[in-house]
Amino acid sequence: FLSRIGQVEPQVRAFITVTAAEARERAQRLDSRRKADGRDLGPLAGVPVAVKDNIVTQGIPTTCGSRILEGFVPPYDATVISRLQGAGAILIGKTNMDEFAMGSSTENSGFFPTRNPWDLERVPGGSSGGSAAAVAADECAVALGSDTGGSIRQPAAFCGVVGLKPTYGAVSRFGLVAFASSLDQIGPIAHDVADAALLFSVIAGHDRRDSTSAPNADRVAQFQPGPDTSLAGVRVGVPREFFAAGLDDGVRRAVEAAIQHLGSLGAEVREVSLPHVEYALDAYYVIAPAEASSNLARYDGVRYGYRSPGAESLLDMYLRTRRDGFGPEVKRRIMIGTYALSAGYYDAYYKKAQQVRTLVVRDFQQAFAEVDVLATPTTPTPAFRIGEKTDDPLAMYLADVYTIPVNLAGLPALSLPCGRVDGLPVGLQLIGRHFEEPLLFRVAHAFE
Ligand code: GLN
Numbered sequence: 001f002l003s004r005i006g007q008v009e010p011q012v013r014a015f016i017t018v019t020a021a022e023a024r025e026r027a028q029r030l031d032s033r034r035k036a037d038g039r040d041l042g043p044l045a046g047v048p049v050a051v052k053d054n055i056v057t058q059g060i061p062t063t064c065g066s067r068i069l070e071g072f073v074p075p076y077d078a079t080v081i082s083r084l085q086g087a088g089a090i091l092i093g094k095t096n097m098d099e100f101a102m103g104s105s106t107e108n109s110g111f112f113p114t115r116n117p118w119d120l121e122r123v124p125g126g127s128s129g130g131s132a133a134a135v136a137a138d139e140c141a142v143a144l145g146s147d148t149g150g151s152i153r154q155p156a157a158f159c160g161v162v163g164l165k166p167t168y169g170a171v172s173r174f175g176l177v178a179f180a181s182s183l184d185q186i187g188p189i190a191h192d193v194a195d196a197a198l199l200f201s202v203i204a205g206h207d208r209r210d211s212t213s214a215p216n217a218d219r220v221a222q223f224q225p226g227p228d229t230s231l232a233g234v235r236v237g238v239p240r241e242f243f244a245a246g247l248d249d250g251v252r253r254a255v256e257a258a259i260q261h262l263g264s265l266g267a268e269v270r271e272v273s274l275p276h277v278e279y280a281l282d283a284y285y286v287i288a289p290a291e292a293s294s295n296l297a298r299y300d301g302v303r304y305g306y307r308s309p310g311a312e313s314l315l316d317m318y319l320r321t322r323r324d325g326f327g328p329e330v331k332r333r334i335m336i337g338t339y340a341l342s343a344g345y346y347d348a349y350y351k352k353a354q355q356v357r358t359l360v361v362r363d364f365q366q367a368f369a370e371v372d373v374l375a376t377p378t379t380p381t382p383a384f385r386i387g388e389k390t391d392d393p394l395a396m397y398l399a400d401v402y403t404i405p406v407n408l409a410g411l412p413a414l415s416l417p418c419g420r421v422d423g424l425p426v427g428l429q430l431i432g433r434h435f436e437e438p439l440l441f442r443v444a445h446a447f448e
Helices: 002-012 020-037 079-086 129-136 153-159 193-203 215-219 249-264 277-298 314-325 328-341 346-370 393-400 404-409 437-447
Strands: 015-018 048-052 090-095 142-147 162-165 185-190 235-239 268-272 373-377 413-421 424-432
Touching (some): 002 090, 020 090, 048 079, 048 129, 090 129, 142 153, 153 424, 162 193, 193 437, 277 346, 328 346, 346 404
Parallel strands (some): 235 373
Antiparallel strands (some): 015 090, 142 185, 162 185, 162 413, 373 424
């Protein structure tokens, strides 16, 4: 994998940091431990994993794709990193991302954009674009991303790989740098469903160091891919609102064919309705910036990373550091969020958005009274061209219109490749009930 990185990384640029020396050393240590006592080194023994750069790694720089964290070396590991290590995995590098996970193309990285391995003129998606591109380009075996509104599933769809946004609370957020705390989840990105399920089983579980970690996260059953690919008895719902205006014709055809295929495997397919999802994007772009404006208050030049030189006072130092350290999208979100939370506007915007969120949650509850899984496109279009949406934030926001409702409801959802349009991968999104990841894996595995 390191030599593959050497070959393709100059074009793809999936990594902010490649931990070649540490990875070799760890591999050697694992080898000698196995030779010494023949012990089982764990389910991921020797497997090189790439990790999104908003997951903290002890002694290894963690930037969140932001200049403001340049030079920050965390003094501890995120829980998912400790779990990977316990399973024998090898960290091969930290992947590029939109700054603080705000974006859908990895073009908002404070360092450089990542390119889509299938077409270097196109974006890999985002914000976990580095992780998805690294898997697609064979620069690692599997990767971790994070998903606040689609940042695992959308890049997985654009890069033709499998990505899972777990149930909120299934995977510890301890050591995940917070963007929007009520929406963020870490999840696996992999070549196939079995790999994604294996990685998920290693990182999932209750963690007392994350107060939003679910006590029953340990019981997220482990999925064992079997020879049985029948979907008899599985009810698949197709929400009609996801097939309305804005959906690319080629994507529609690929997803409709995929749903038909689920039917031919024995699933019972029926149409359902989620009448409030059309407001989910709007609610998200109040709630997520509101949480972000609060979470990002800590970057003040005092505690972490970058500090602007030449300040004349403490206030001036804060101002210069945030002016020079944050990119334009992050500043936009901080301003929107601060505005939405301010006295006099709180009820009109933030509270209203939370009420819409409740309506979206209820829509899903009603649908899951009738069906077991929902099937939708992951994205309205295949990967777009680099630069195509950089001047139009609202067009960029629409890239997540099918993934965002899932985060608002805290549900698990998986994106898997289901065909191509003009040579570009298309993703099928499967959404499940809380903690029903095993069913998502089963359906996805039968499909692939
Ligand atoms: N693209 C969405 C945003 O910019 C979602 C990002 C994410 O899931 N981290 O907020």
